[in-house]
Amino acid sequence: MADLSPVVLADIETVNKRELKDSKLQQLVGCLDDALYKSSEPIRIDKTFGKPFKIINGRHRIYLCRQKGYKLVPAVVLG
Numbered sequence: 539m540a541d542l543s544p545v546v547l548a549d550i551e552t553v554n555k556r557e558l559k560d561s562k563l564q565q566l567v568g569c570l571d572d573a574l575y576k577s578s579e580p581i582r583i584d585k586t587f588g589k590p591f592k593i594i595n596g597r598h599r600i601y602l603c604r605q606k607g608y609k610l611v612p613a614v615v616l617g
Contacts, residue, residue: 542575542612545583550611551590553601562598570602574612586617 566573574581581596593600596613603611 540580540614542580543615544610545581545591545613545615547600547604547608547611549589549591550583550600551593553593553597553604555601558598558601563602566598566602570599570606573599574603581611581613582616583613584616591615 579595581599582594584592584594586592594616596611600611
């Protein structure tokens, strides 16, 4: 598994709920922590062009973390 680094949610681009699949959000609601820390596909962020960082993978998880009031998310950071 790739190395995860804590990333401040406020530094990541905004995710609009209209861009997301409701069914996937519902799947993640009860297992968000597992999806953050034990997923074979971690959140991937690209910081090449500065803030807000671009989301490569994990839009649904980032959206839910914001809704739940998380301040940090574990992610693979590129750039």
